[in-house]
Amino acid sequence: MATKSLKKTGNELADANRQLEILSNGIFKNGELPTFADKIKETQQFPLRPRKLEILQINVGYMCNQVCDHCHVDAGPDRKEIMTWETMELCLEVIRNTGAHTLDLTGGAPEMNPNFRRFVEEASKAGIKDFIVRSNLTIIRANKKYYDLPEFFKKHNVHVISSMPHWTKGKTDKQRGDGVFDKSIKALQELNAVGYGMPDSELRLDLVYNPSGAFLPGDQASMEKDFKKALMEDFGIQFHNLFAITNLPIARFLDYLIASENYEDYMYQLVDAYNPMAVANVMCTNTISISWDGWLYDCDFNQMLGLKVNSKIKHIANYNEEIINNRNIVISQHCYGCTAGAGSSCQGTVA
């Protein structure tokens, strides 16, 4: 179990360019496997273009109370990248005028940003239809100052989406650290107690499942059934939907794949499971991702790879939705993670 980010330990994979180099070399360079661009050309889907903008995803900082093994953000307590109030004000301006119906706050642990609550309060007044906060659950139990988060989320009608790698303690703690399972269970019970996740409740509570190793997620609907049954029987916990997400080969997951000698096999799995039907609905086709320092990206993964949008407008300071939406999406081999099987996005399967 990691205790520090790749960045802190000086790992070469903390460098986005090094990651991109790895993703373009070896089996993709020698022609053993087709590049993602070549693959989507087979079905005339190149260049990848956005549809209507629906989701604004804002990453308010890479600091996190956890250091999960497979984190694509390389988040952790040692990360200092935190969105300032000035940048948040620029975001609020965009939120008030956007055509998007969903606002999606992510991190790190977004709650650790010192201006998180002020930002949520302001953003919730902007009339966005679906306001998501991606909460890792343990943050709710990490410190007294976070204990009231369930009430706070409820007050602002926030849609909570949380990660839960497995319904057993062993598999959860292996991926996310000792004690994570017990804390997550407690946090889920507290969310249930204020009404989150209950069958007819408007307070949405969804869970995200991503595999604990070098394999792809199973069928989303069956996983949801298994999760619901186990969490209900063992802990009386309820939630709405389960989103099964494929791990993308970047940051700490890429480091893990290489260190465990699973990289090539994993890329083969992704390419073998390529589903052309999933391409039309990958996340970047309806999302803009904004980083802690205000830069614009096609998705949170491209953000971590330092691949800014291919548009003359690249920063929130001169945001213009129409111009930004008229762009080609920047792709590389990590994109295979979004098109494997039923596809994968921050909101689960897409095909």
Next chain:
Amino acid sequence: MFPVRNWTELRLTISLDRNKIIAKMADSYYDPKDLRKFGKITEWSEELGTKFFDYYGKVFEEGALTAREKSLIALAVSHTEQCPYCIDSYTKDGLQKGITKEEMMEAVHVGAAIKSGATLVHGVMMMNKVNKLDG
């Protein structure tokens, strides 16, 4: 422990560079890469191959048994058949379905129990024969 007859040979094998090790693997009967080529059996007998894969796909669909239960049965049978390709596939399939390692090991024991039971129940045949010949 596997018997090591020749330590020099073992050291040599270990010190071979990666490409040579891959080349060596390709010389053996089982190559993990061959699993990806399974579908190619259809090329030499299209009708039968297609029929087989259609049937195979259908068998593993959710039915009176769940896909999860079928995966565990397949894992147990993979072991009793001792098919490396199947063990590779159904271990991965189990992980994908969220099956825990404890469940997987229990399934393997079910296979092993039937295998050993099947051996031992033939002991009755031996007993019958002894009783007849030397009773």
